[in-house]
Amino acid sequence: MPDKRITINATRYDPEHDEQPRLQSYEIPFYDESMVVLDALNYIKSHVDGSLSYRWSCRMGICGSCGMMVNGTPKLTCNAFLRDYWPRPVMVQPLNNFPIIRDLVIDMDDFMHKLKSIKPWIIRKQEMPLGAGEHRQTNEQIDDFRQFSECINCMLCYAACPVYGLNNEFLGPAATALARRYNLDSRDQGVKQRLPVLADSEGVWECSFVGECSVVCPKGVDPAKAIQQTKLDTTMRFVLPYGTRE
Amino acid sequence: MEFESYDVLVVGGGLAGIRAAIAAVEANPRVKVGMVSKVYPMRSHTVSAEGGAAAVMTPEDSYETHAFDTIKGSDYLADQDVVEAFVREAPIEITQMEHWGCPWSRNPDGTIAVRPFGGMTTWRTVFAADKSGFHMLHTVFQTSLKYPQITRHDEAFVTKLLIEDSRCVGVVALDIRTGRFDAITAKSVILATGGLGRVYAFTTNGNICTGDGMALAYRAGVGLKDMEMVQFHPTGLPFTGILITEAVRGEGGYLLNNEGERFLKRYVPNKMELGPRDIISRAMITEFDEGRGFEGPHGKYMHLDVRHLGEEVIDRKLPFMRELGREFVGIDIVKDPIPVRPVQHYMMGGVDADISGATPILGLYAAGECANVGLNGGNRLGSNSLPECLVFGAAAGRAAAHYASSARPVTTNPVDAMLWDEAHRVEAAYLEKKGGTERIADIREEMQKDMDAGAGVFRTRDGMSRLARNLGGLRERFEKVKIEDSSRTFNTEILAAMELDFMLEVSTTIVFSALAREESRGAHARRDFPERDDAKFLKHTLAFHTNALAPRLEYRDVTITNFKPQARTY
Amino acid sequence: MSATEAQSAPRVYPWRMPVNWWTRSRHYFWYIVREFTAVPLALWLLWLLVEIRRAGDGPAHYAPHSSLAFVVFSVIVLLFSLYHSFTFLSLAGSILHFKLMDRPVSSNLIVLSQFAMWAVASGVIGFFLVWLGR
Numbered sequence: 006m007p008d009k010r011i012t013i014n015a016t017r018y019d020p021e022h023d024e025q026p027r028l029q030s031y032e033i034p035f036y037d038e039s040m041v042v043l044d045a046l047n048y049i050k051s052h053v054d055g056s057l058s059y060r061w062s063c064r065m066g067i068c069g070s071c072g073m074m075v076n077g078t079p080k081l082t083c084n085a086f087l088r089d090y091w092p093r094p095v096m097v098q099p100l101n102n103f104p105i106i107r108d109l110v111i112d113m114d115d116f117m118h119k120l121k122s123i124k125p126w127i128i129r130k131q132e133m134p135l136g137a138g139e140h141r142q143t144n145e146q147i148d149d150f151r152q153f154s155e156c157i158n159c160m161l162c163y164a165a166c167p168v169y170g171l172n173n174e175f176l177g178p179a180a181t182a183l184a185r186r187y188n189l190d191s192r193d194q195g196v197k198q199r200l201p202v203l204a205d206s207e208g209v210w211e212c213s214f215v216g217e218c219s220v221v222c223p224k225g226v227d228p229a230k231a232i233q234q235t236k237l238d239t240t241m242r243f244v245l246p247y248g249t250r251e
Numbered sequence: 252m253e254f255e256s257y258d259v260l261v262v263g264g265g266l267a268g269i270r271a272a273i274a275a276v277e278a279n280p281r282v283k284v285g286m287v288s289k290v291y292p293m294r295s296h297t298v299s300a301e302g303g304a305a306a307v308m309t310p311e312d313s314y315e316t317h318a319f320d321t322i323k324g325s326d327y328l329a330d331q332d333v334v335e336a337f338v339r340e341a342p343i344e345i346t347q348m349e350h351w352g353c354p355w356s357r358n359p360d361g362t363i364a365v366r367p368f369g370g371m372t373t374w375r376t377v378f379a380a381d382k383s384g385f386h387m388l389h390t391v392f393q394t395s396l397k398y399p400q401i402t403r404h405d406e407a408f409v410t411k412l413l414i415e416d417s418r419c420v421g422v423v424a425l426d427i428r429t430g431r432f433d434a435i436t437a438k439s440v441i442l443a444t445g446g447l448g449r450v451y452a453f454t455t456n457g458n459i460c461t462g463d464g465m466a467l468a469y470r471a472g473v474g475l476k477d478m479e480m481v482q483f484h485p486t487g488l489p490f491t492g493i494l495i496t497e498a499v500r501g502e503g504g505y506l507l508n509n510e511g512e513r514f515l516k517r518y519v520p521n522k523m524e525l526g527p528r529d530i531i532s533r534a535m536i537t538e539f540d541e542g543r544g545f546e547g548p549h550g551k552y553m554h555l556d557v558r559h560l561g562e563e564v565i566d567r568k569l570p571f572m573r574e575l576g577r578e579f580v581g582i583d584i585v586k587d588p589i590p591v592r593p594v595q596h597y598m599m600g601g602v603d604a605d606i607s608g609a610t611p612i613l614g615l616y617a618a619g620e621c622a623n624v625g626l627n628g629g630n631r632l633g634s635n636s637l638p639e640c641l642v643f644g645a646a647a648g649r650a651a652a653h654y655a656s657s658a659r660p661v662t663t664n665p666v667d668a669m670l671w672d673e674a675h676r677v678e679a680a681y682l683e684k685k686g687g688t689e690r691i692a693d694i695r696e697e698m699q700k701d702m703d704a705g706a707g708v709f710r711t712r713d714g715m716s717r718l719a720r721n722l723g724g725l726r727e728r729f730e731k732v733k734i735e736d737s738s739r740t741f742n743t744e745i746l747a748a749m750e751l752d753f754m755l756e757v758s759t760t761i762v763f764s765a766l767a768r769e770e771s772r773g774a775h776a777r778r779d780f781p782e783r784d785d786a787k788f789l790k791h792t793l794a795f796h797t798n799a800l801a802p803r804l805e806y807r808d809v810t811i812t813n814f815k816p817q818a819r820t821y
Numbered sequence: 822m823s824a825t826e827a828q829s830a831p832r833v834y835p836w837r838m839p840v841n842w843w844t845r846s847r848h849y850f851w852y853i854v855r856e857f858t859a860v861p862l863a864l865w866l867l868w869l870l871v872e873i874r875r876a877g878d879g880p881a882h883y884a885p886h887s888s889l890a891f892v893v894f895s896v897i898v899l900l901f902s903l904y905h906s907f908t909f910l911s912l913a914g915s916i917l918h919f920k921l922m923d924r925p926v927s928s929n930l931i932v933l934s935q936f937a938m939w940a941v942a943s944g945v946i947g948f949f950l951v952w953l954g955r
Contacts, residue, residue: 019738020832039490039579051692055744056736060290062457065493065575067385068294077845084578104833106428107741112833113291117405125393127352139349141361147354154354154386158293167849170838183393190352214912215852233916429830740831 009035011087012094013045015057018105026105029054030094035087042082042097043071046109059109066223069159073109074098079161079221100164102173116160119176122202123184128195146191153186153231155224162218162228174207178218178228181209185231188238196242204239212236254663257285257402258655259648260421260437262409262464264288265295266384266637267619267644268443269391270344271608274648276400282652284401285435287424289408289459289746292392296445296457297640300384301496301571303376304348304637306341308365312373314338319814321635324370324527325599325628326773326783327816328477328791328809333606333625335812337642344641345377353390354379356568366568367501369633370527370821376634381498381571387637404435408746409463411673412440412471412615413666419471419615420661423673427746430682430739432674434666438658439651441608442468442617443644446598450754450761451706452699454595455487455494464621466753468602469760473610474793474805476623478600478757479765479775482631483532483708487594490549493579495572495591497633499557500524502568506531507554507588508543514553519821526821529630529774532593536708539592547590554588561585593708597636599627599774600761603793608647614658618647625791625810629773681745687733691747694725694732698751698758701725706761711778715766722759723800729755760794763801768792785816855908858901865898910935 010032018026031049043061050057061071064083071082076096087095103111133140162178169175184203187193203209212232219229259275259282261268269292272284288295307317317338322329345363349355355363356378368376379386395401407424413434414420421436444464448456469475485506486495500506506524508514518534519526526534535553538544544551557565562585565573569584576584601623608616608624618624619640626639698721705718729752736744770784771777789809794802839845843853913935914928 018834020740020834021738026834037490050744050747051696052690054735055691055733055747056738058736058741058743060294062290062294062459063296063299064457064491065299066578067382068296068298068457070290070294102836102838104835106831106833107738110741117291120393121396124397126397127350127394133350135343135346135350139346139355139363142357143359143361144357147357151354154389155382157298157385158291167838167842167852170836170842173836187352190354192350192352213856215849217846217848217852220848230916233912237916 009091011035011045011091013042013049014094014096015046015049015109016098016105017057017108019107028096035091038088040087042073042075042080042085042087042095045087045095046082046097057109058107067157069157072100072159072161072164074101074164079164081159081161081223084223100160102164102166102170103160113160115173116158116163116177116179119180120158120183123176123180123187123199124195125183125187127187127190127193128198129192130194140192142191149191150186150189153182153189153226156182156186156226156228157224159223161221161223165217165221167215167217168211168213172207172211175211176202176205176208178232179226181235182226182228182231185235188235200239200242203235204243209235209239254421254434254436254666255285256283256421256661257435257437258282259439259441259651260285260287260435261441261443261648262287262422262467263295263443263445263619263621264290264292264392264403264405265443265445265619265640266297266388266391267640267647268292268295268441269388269395270641270644271441271443271618271648271651272401273391273395273398274645275652276398278649278652279656280400282400282655284398285404285437286401287404287407287409287422287435289406289427289463291405292403293389294459295388296460297384297388297637299455299457299494300387300637301381301494302368302498302501303366303378303383303634304341304345304387304641305368305371305376305632305634306345306638307338307375308342308345308363308377309373309375312375316373317341317371317375320371321626321632322628322814323817323819324630324632326529326630326819327785327789327814328480328628328773330625330628330810331812331814332810336606337626337639340642340645341638344638344645348387348390348641351390351394353386356380366498367525369497369500369525369531370522371525371632371634376498376501378498381496381569383637407433408749409467410677410749412467413669414471414612415661415665415669418613420666423670425677427743428741430742432670432677434670436661436663436666438655438661439614439616441647441651442602442615442621443619443647444621446620447754447757448595448598449750450698450702450758451595452696452703453487453492455484455492456595461750461754462598462621462757463750463753464617465602466756468610468615468617469756469794469796471612471615472796473612473615474603474795475757475760475802476600476603476791476793477629477764478760478794479768479792480599480627480629480773481595481706481761482528482597482599482774483593484528484596485531485535485593486555486589486591487596488575488580489547489552489590489592491579492594493575494594494596495555495575495589496569497528499555499569499572499589502557502564503560504555504557505559506535506591507556508538509545510543512543514538514543522821527630527632528596529776530821532708533776535593545590550592552590552592555591556588557584558586558588597631599623599629599631600764604647606646607650608643609650614654616647616651618643628809629775677745677749681732681734681748682737682739682742684732684734688731689728689733691732691744691751694728695747695751695754698722698725698755702758702761706758706765709776709778710765712766715762719759719762719766719800722755722762726755726800759800760802764792764794764804767804783819789816855904858905861894861898862901862905865895906939910939
């Protein structure tokens with residue numbers, strides 16, 4: 006039985022030698038039907054070209070490290086099966102809309118900064134003492150924000166968003182979804198503190214509902230929904246400032 | 252030269268590391284805390300933990316029962332004073348996590364719910380659906396962002412601990428992005444670098460679990476304790492090794508052999524699928540050896556069947572498992588049984604540390620999976636590791652902050668020289684090396700295959716001796732390693748080389764500790780010594796670094812308080 | 822260059838949005854079409870204002886445009902406007918969320934109610950226009 010092979014075209018960029026990124030082609034064995042793009046990259050690095058640089062860790066779609074553009078679509082490479090592309094070549098590029106540090110590695114400082122700016126922690130007017138036990142919360146109350154808490158910070162949504170690509174001041178999908186996660190948590194009382202960042206013109210109002218972020222999200226977070234809900238929420242708070250939930 | 256300097260420096264950004272950093276700041280708001288991690292903290296392997304965190308949370312439960320379950324689970328190798336302190340702290344940590352926003356699943360009355368778990372006589376495992384580690388990590392990481400006293404150095408790889416005048420004064424770290432070597436000085440250093448699963452070929456662990464902190468401490472002269480105690484989790488997916496949580500069995504799943512039999516009735520009749528992990532893994536391998544396993548393209552496996560639980564329970568309690576089954580095996584666990592086999596998962600062994608995380612080197616602490624404080628002994632019970640990270644991460648953070656408040660400041664002169672030496676060592680070994688002939692992956696893959704064969708679920712003297720010889724050969728081949736990436740910018744090849752260097756180091760401690768322990772206890776099972784021998788081996792193994800291949804081994808008595816060792820049956 | 826000397830950060834390659842970004846995927850293309858339809862819609866409304874002004878001179882002197890080109894333009898604009906209304910109202914299900922008796926109202930129900938209100942409003946306004954036109 007002849008061995009199957011597949012071609013991977015991967016972006017290479019070494020600022021010490023390259024003026025701009027270029028593509029390098031690798032032909033490797035496609036030795037198992039359950040191989041994913043990440044397996045292909047690992048094969049290249051292990052046996053063909055040790056200088057290929059990329060991020061990865063858990064290989065099970067929960068750490069969020071391995072996001073890259075695969076044939077022009079942002080995907081977790083640990084979950085992109087080669088059998089869906091074979092026998093055609095697979096193009097692997099760093100995530101769109103981010104500066105490239107090296108090869109397939111992008112600069113994510115901007116996201117880390119935005120994550121911090123939405124104050125992703127429980128804010129309370131008065132901390133409950135530990136001795137008083139847990140805040141009472143039902144599974145239904147958790148369902149209110151559960152979807153938005155599933156974000157693994159993989160940034161596929163930022164890579165998919167043309168608004169962020171055109172203007173990287175935009176707060177963006179994941180940061181807004183995480184802000185909404187805390188705003189909807191029954192234990193949190195910090196909606197007012199998150200308002201300035203969310204209601205800013207570079208906050209939710211920069212979004213024009215392309216909707217691509219929710220299409221590519223591997224965890225079903227639906228950040229587009231979070232943003233539109235936040236638009237409504239911030240508007241209601243502006244129009245009817247009294248009587249709205251903390 | 253000016254160096255970054257901290258009161259407390261945490262190495263590793265997982266659950267234990269971040270918890271330690273927060274605890275240091277809360278103990279003393281004036282401390283400067285640094286956190287160095289080779290990956291962004293959200294990527295730490297904590298994120299993949301699924302099942303839950305055990306603690307005494309209900310009136311039906313008691314500290315004594317949790318302690319006894321843990322000590323019996325450890326096959327009596329646990330230090331009982333440590334266990335007794337742990338079970339008292341764990342519920343406080345669970346409540347603290349809840350206050351920080353962790354979405355623990357709830358009872359109808361809004362209190363935190365508990366589920367059954369392996370080896371636990373009472374329901375005490377708190378959980379956040381079946382993504383407990385994910386939610387816990389994101390909770391502590393996001394909470395840590397509100398403390399201005401914590402400064403993070405993301406994507407910095409620690410290559411060496413700085414020891415001066417018998418105390419730890421900081422680390423040398425490679426900034427991965429720029430290729431620059433930095434000395435980061437600190438009055439105290441807490442190692443929280445996680446496990447070493449990647450020394451094995453078949454493991455649940457992610458790429459980053461390479462035993463870095465253990466190797467760093469080992470080379471600085473700290474003993475590695477009980478390294479022969481490696482946990483094999485009964486239910487990993489074949490080929491990928493992706494973890495299928497014990498919670499599947501906790502919710503009522505059955506393990507079936509190729510005759511459709513719930514075979515555990517012949518091994519742990521009173522606990523069945525909720526027996527401890529070491530016994531169940533051995534049961535599965537025995538069944539495989541006796542021809543009652545399913546044959547597959549990636550080795551033998553058993554069926555883990557949850558069809559009888561129904562779609563509603565699965566979607567509510569095990570949604571991530573359904574997703575994993577669909578994405579990685581192409582099955583729907585509502586309708587199909589899950590193929591599973593034993594897989595390396597956790598390391599009971601680690602850096603010798605006491606109940607407050609202190610190692611024998613002044614100013615050096617360790618917490619989480621990379622440490623061995625004496626909690627888990629010969630076998631860890633499922634859902635004890637997440638609270639272990641919290642309790643001992645917090646303990647180490649407080650102890651380090653307290654120590655730092657009265658420690659002498661670090662003087663730069665010797666640090667200058669140490670940094671220079673280390674930077675040149677790494678450059679010579681990797682960046683400027685010419686004429687290497689061995690590919691990193693070839694050495695690594697052979698080590699992993701050899702470890703699977705020689706230091707797996709069942710061990711023999713011949714198998715381990717062969718493994719030890721092979722590791723010696725691999726170390727020699729590693730001297731001639733070939734580096735193709737000459738760039739300084741985000742060079743992940745030299746990282747892989749340095750990680751392999753660390754992995755070869757810790758692997759040798761595993762095999763030599765295992766060879767010397769001539770008994771079977773907990774997860775260390777020898778075909779040539781199948782019985783437990785309390786007279787000779789109710790002791791911890793301590794492996795110390797030497798210039799030869801083999802470590803120097805010493806033994807230390809186990810601390811027994813209230814629970815006399817008995818036969819361990821379930 | 823020494824490994825310990827302060828090294829300036831390596832040159833990251835900046836992101837530049839390609840000018841033809843909106844042709845690179847079907848989703849992006851239809852998004853731009855959707856955004857673009859605002860332009861012909863605005864032009865049509867300007868015409869309506871002009872006509873209203875012209876009609877102010879009284880019914881005897883007033884005849885609306887009847888050229889074929891203009892009718893076609895109006896039909897196209899009507900289709901665009903229906904497309905906008907349809908997408909906008911369909912989104913209501915994901916944007917609006919509220920609970921009735923502690924149970925979340927299903928998004929399908931919300932969307933249906935939006936279309937129902939649209940139909941009612943169209944009916945009412947249409948009736949008045951015809952009645953006033955008599």
